[in-house]
Amino acid sequence: MSESIHSIATPAPLIGIIGCGVMGRGIAQIAVLSGATVFLADAGAGAAAAASRTLATTFATLVAKGKLQEDHASDALARLHVCGELADLADCDVIIEAIIEDLAAKKTLFATLETLVRPDAILASNTSSLSVTAIAAGLQYPQRVAGFHFFNPVPLMKIVEVIGGILTTEAVVAQLLALGRHWGHTAVRAKDTPGFIVNHAGRGFGTEGLRILAEGVTSVASLDRILRDTAGFKLGPCELMDMTGLDVSHPVMESIYRQYYDEPRFRPQGLTRQMLTAGLLGKKTGRGFYAYDDNGKKVVHAELANLQAEPGAVWLSRAEPALAERLLAAGYAVESSVTPSAQALCIVTPLGQDCTDCVVQQGLDARRTVAIDALFDSPTHHVLMTNPATDPAYLARACGLFGRDGARISVLHDSTGLVAQRVLAHIINIACEIAQQGIALPADIDRGVVLGLGYPQGPLVWGDQLGAATVLRILHNIERLSGDTRYRPSPWLQRRAALGLSLLHAPA
Template sequence: MDPARLPQPGSPDLVLGVIGCGVMGRGIAQIAVLAGASVRLVDAREGAATAARAELLTTFGKLVEKGKLTQEAADAAAGRLVPCASLGELAGAHIVVEAIIEELQAKKALFAELEGILGPDAILATNTSSLSVTSIAAGLTHPERVAGFHFFNPVPLMKIVEAIGGLLTPPAVVDYLLALGKQWGHTAVRAKDTPGFIVNHAGRGYGTEGMRLLAEGVATVPVLDNILRDTAGFRLGPCELFDLTGLDVSHPVMESIYHQYYEEPRFRPQGLTRQMLVAGTLGKKVGQGFYRYGADGKKEAIAEPQQATQMPQSVWISNERPELAEQVSTLAAAAGVQIESGVAPSDGALCIVTPLGEDCTTCCARERLDPRRTVAVEALFDAGKRRVVMTNPGTAPEYLAMACGLFGATGVPVSVIRDSAGLVSQRVVAHIVNIACEIAQQGIADPLDIDRAVTLGLGYPLGPLAWGDTLGAQTVLSILKNLEQLTGDARYRPSPWLQRRALLGLSLHHKEI
C-alpha cells in the first residue's frame, strides 16, 4: 500500500469510515466531519448508526447556539455524515477507524472482513487502548495496512491521539495518521506498539502506587487523595479517579498491562481493587466505590480524623538535607515557635526530620533522636495548601499534637500519615517519573511527546519528564534508590535513562546522538 495515493488530510475528497457508534465512535466522527472529511457510520446494532447521526446533529446544534460553530458549517457537516446499514457501504473509504468492543478476536474478524471490501491503499485503524496492534493485524493478507489510532474519551475535548505502527506497519502509514490527527485539531504523537502505548503506560504509576499506600496502611482514602491533590497538584486523588472511571474499566487495564509486561514489578496492581471489582463497588456509576455518592451523583465527603493540637516550646530541625530543613524552618517561624540551632535537640524539643525517599524511623535512628519526640514532614512538595506530618511507630501522642499545632497554626490543614518510605507525594511522583524515563529508554516515544501525551491525556500538572527536571533528576534518583533499599522491591529500581542523566547533570528530555 502507498498512503501517498490517499487524499491528503484536509482534502474534501477524504472518506472516513467509523465502525462502532458508541461514545468513542461518535466522538471520532464528530471531529473528523467538522474538519472536512466525509464520514460513513456503521454499527452492528440495527438503527445505531442512524441514531448516532441524530445525536451528532443535536451536538452540532448546541455548538451553533454557543457560537462555537456557524450554522453553515453545521449544515455542511451534516451533509457529509452518512449512516450505513452494512460494512459493504464502506467500499471506497480511504481510512476506517474501528471503535468496537475491546476484544482481540472481534477486531481481527472485523479487519479480515474489511480486507475484502476496501481498496488496496485504504488504512485500517484501531482505536484500541490496550491490545497489540501487531496482534490485531496478524493473519491478515495485508497486515501492513493496520495501525493504531488511539483517541481518549471524550474525543472532542481530549486533544490528544496516539498513532501506533505494528511491527509490519510502514512509517508512512503512521505519518499519514499523525497528519490526519493534527488536521482534526488534536496533538498527535507517535508511539511504538507496546502495552498501554504512551498514556496508559505512563498512567500506571499513579493509581498502583496510591493503592500500595492504602495497602500498607500509610493513609486513609481521603487523606491520600487530599495530599496528592493539595501538595503534588493532581486534579483528582487516585481514589477519586478510580471512582470516576470505574473499576470495571480501570482494574482490567492494570492487570492487562502488568501481565503483558510479564509481571514487571513497576506495574503491579494491588488486591484491593480486584476485591472491589468482585464486590461490584465500581465507583460513581453504581453509587459506591472508594466513596459513596448520592442520587444526584455528588460525592459524600469524608472528613479526615480530627487531631489534637498544642504548641511546642521549641523545635529542633534536622539539617541532614539543608534545602529541605530551610523549608520547614520557614513554616515553623511563621508559627512563632523557637527554632533550636544546636547540633542535638534539647530535652523536650519537638524533633523534625525531612526524609527524601526514606521513612521517619530510618532518619530518627541514624541521628539517634528520641522516637517519642520525632516526626517527619514533607518538605519537597508545596505546603501552601496542606502540610503532611508523618509519625514513626514510637511517636508519642503529645508530640504529634505539637506537630499538628505547629504546622496548622496559620490555618493550613494538616494531614497525618503513618511511617512510609518516601511519604506520599515523593514516592508517587518519583514512581511516575521513573516509568516515563523507562518509556523514553525503550524508545516507545520521543521524550517531548511523552510529556505532551501525559499532560493532555491524564491532566497531570506537569509532564513526568519535565516534573523530574523540576524536582531535579538527582533528587528523584535519590528517592528511588532509598525506596528500593528500604523496601527491597524491584518496583522502585531506577531506569537507566534517569540514572545516566542524573549523574551527568542532563535534562530528562535529553536524547543521545
C-alpha cells in the same frame, strides 16, 4: 501492495467509521467538522442512523451556544452518511474501527474489510490496549494497519496516539499523524507496546496510591487530599478510579501488568479486585472508595481535628539542608544546635526514607521525632509522619507548630517516601522507562500525559523541576528500605542524574 499509500492529505478525505458508540461518534464529530466526508457503519440495527441523529443534535446545541456557525454545522452534516452495509465503505481512504475491545472481533472485522476496500486504504484501530501487530497478523496487507487511539470524550481530549505495528509502513504512520493534527488534536507517535504512551504512563498514579493504602499509611480521603493539595492533581487516585469505574480501571491494571510479564512497577493490589468482585465499582454503582448520594454527589464525612499543643522547643534536622532551608524560610523558630536539647520536638525531612530510618541514622530520640514532607509542602496543607515510638504529646506539638496559621495537617503512619514523594517518583520513573525503551519521544510522553491524563505537568518536566538526582535518591531509599524492585530506577533517570542532563534530553 506497494510501499506507497494513497494520499489522504486532501481537503475532504473519505473516512469510514465502524462502531457508533460514544467513541465512534466523537471521532466522527471532529472528522466531519474538519472537512472530511464520513461514512458511519455499525453491526447494530439502526445504530449508525441513531449516531447521525445524535451528532445533528450535538451540532444544534453547539450552534445555540455560539460555539459553531450554523452554515458550518449544516455543511458538516451534509458530509455525514449512514451506511447500510460494510461494502458502502469501499471507496474510503481511511477506515477507523471503534468496536468492542476484543482481539478476535477486530481481526475478523479487518479480514472482512480486506475483501471490500482498496488495497491502498488505511485500516486504523482505536484500540486502547491491544497489540496492533496482533490485530494485523494474518491479513493480506498488514503493513497498512495502525493504531489510531483517541480518548473520551474525543472532541475535548485533544490527544491521539498513532501506533505502528511491526509491519506497518512509515507512510501509514505519517499520514495518520498528519490526519490527527488536521482534526485539531495533538498527535503523538508510540511503539506497539502494552498501554502505548498514556495508559502505560498512567500506571504509576493509581497503583502507587493503592500500594500506600495496602501498607496502612493513611486513609482513602487523606491520600486523595494530599495529592490534590500538595502535588496539584485534579483528582486523587481513588476519586479517579471511582469516576472511571473499577470495571474499567482494574482490568486495565491487570492487563498491562500481565502483558509486561509481571513487571513489579505495574503490580496491582488485591483491594480493587475485592471491590470489583463485590460490585463496588464507584460512582456508577453508588459506592466505591467513597459512597455517593442519589444525585451522584460524594458523601463527605467530618474529619477529626488534629490535637494541637504549643510547640515549645523545636529542633530541625539539617540532614537535608535544602529541605531544612525551606522550612526556615517559612519563619519557623527552631534551635540552631547540632543536636537537639533534652525536651525539644525533633523535626526530620525525609527524602524517600521513613521516619524510623531518619531516627536511626541521625541518632535521635524516637519518642520526640516527627517527620514532615518538606519537598511537597503547601502553605495550606502540611503532611507529617510519625514513627512507631512517637509520643502523642510530641505529635500534638508538631501539629501546633505547623497548623498555627490554620493550615490543614495530615498525619501518616511511618512510610517510605511519605505520599507525594513516592507517587511522583514512581510516575517519573515509569515515564523515564518509556523513554528508555524508545516507546515515544520524551516530549511526546509529556504531551500525552498532560493531555490524556490531565496531570498538572508532564512527568519528565516535573522530574527536572524536582531534580533528577532528588528523584533518584527517593527511589534508591524506597527500594533500600522496602526491598521491592518496583522502585528500581530506570537507566534513563540514572544516567541523566549522573551527567546533570534534563530528563527530556534524548541522544543525538
